Amino acid sequence: MVLTIDAGGTTIKYAVLDQNGAVISSGSAPTKKGDAFLPQLRGIIEEMRGKSFSETTGGGSFSFDQVAIAVPGPSKEKTILKSVALELENVSLEGLTDLPFIMTNDSTAAIFGGWRAAGSPKTPFVGFTLGTGVGGGMLINGTMVTGVTSSAGEFGHMSIDADGPACGCGNRGCLERYVGWKDLVSQAQALGLMVRDGKDLFNSVDPRAQELWDWVGHKIGFAVSNIIWAVNPSHVLLTGGVARAFSRFEKTLREEISRRVIPALRDGVQIYANLDEHLAHQGLLALTLSVLK
Numbered sequence: 001m002v003l004t005i006d007a008g009g010t011t012i013k014y015a016v017l018d019q020n021g022a023v024i025s026s027g028s029a030p031t032k033k034g035d036a037f038l039p040q041l042r043g044i045i046e047e048m049r050g051k052s053f054s055e056t057t058g059g060g061s062f063s064f065d066q067v068a069i070a071v072p073g074p075s076k077e078k079t080i081l082k083s084v085a086l087e088l089e090n091v092s093l094e095g096l097t098d099l100p101f102i103m104t105n106d107s108t109a110a111i112f113g114g115w116r117a118a119g120s121p122k123t124p125f126v127g128f129t130l131g132t133g134v135g136g137g138m139l140i141n142g143t144m145v146t147g148v149t150s151s152a153g154e155f156g157h158m159s160i161d162a163d164g165p166a167c168g169c170g171n172r173g174c175l176e177r178y179v180g181w182k183d184l185v186s187q188a189q190a191l192g193l194m195v196r197d198g199k200d201l202f203n204s205v206d207p208r209a210q211e212l213w214d215w216v217g218h219k220i221g222f223a224v225s226n227i228i229w230a231v232n233p234s235h236v237l238l239t240g241g242v243a244r245a246f247s248r249f250e251k252t253l254r255e256e257i258s259r260r261v262i263p264a265l266r267d268g269v270q271i272y273a274n275l276d277e278h279l280a281h282q283g284l285l286a287l288t289l290s291v292l293k
């Protein structure tokens with residue numbers, strides 16, 4: 001069994017999975033940032049280690065013997081190079097636990113989980129993670145493209161307007177500044193919509209909310225078009241909290257792609273949402289099984 005930990009900027013989610021991907025136990029807590037992050041990670045590992053779980057198949061009870069951790073931002077091996085969301089820079093996770101463990105980017109984990117759920121295609125597979133932050137990842141010939149610092153597929157920081165608003169990454173007009181939850185909710189409030197968070201915006205029946213979702217479809221469609229031109233993929237997966245509203249922005253997203261991409265590239269591509277909340281955990285499990293054996 002593997003303990004998988006997905007450390008997001010807001011919430012840290014953890015789950016123990018058996019070899020087949022069945023979720024045996026799971027939990028979550030608000031993420032502690034900066035110096036408090038490593039003690040929180042250690043606490044979760046120790047807490048979950050104190051429990052024993054029954055395998056779904058076969059008898060007896062076992063605890064997990066491997067750990068896999070996903071963090072937002074670039075990393076190299078077991079060092080977090082920089083994570084704006086976790087307020088960390090150059091922090092090594094070496095010595096975190098005596099169990100074998102791997103660490104990867106959170107978007108990489110989610111896209112890898114989505115690729116497995118799609119039947120592990122060998123054709124180019126691209127995914128966008130749409131949440132508080134916007135990220136992504138891609139597999140070519142069934143291999144995750146990681147880049148030198150685990151940062152390939154950072155689609156959220158692709159500029160969709162050269163002179164657009166400044167982003168925390170230093171670039172301007174990043175996709176994340178338009179369709180990340182924080183900016184979306186601010187925009188909705190500026191339009192006079194009474195929404196407190198993404199859930200409210202998702203559920204709003206106000207016509208102005210639908211107009212905003214239509215606009216989101218155009219923006220994401222613009223970004224997806226660029227990626228289709230660059231990669232010529234068979235699949236474009238959308239996942240994360242904003243993707244829950246896929247049915248609300250799907251129409252304008254497809255219109256935008258039809259306007260920008262020729263049929264030879266766009267006709268064969270499947271564009272869809274996968275809203276499995278354990279996608280990152282499934283990806284971490286699969287990565288663990290392939291890396292640690």
Ligand SMILES: [Zn+2]
Pocket residue numbers: 156157158167168169170171172174176
């Ligand atoms: Zn950016």
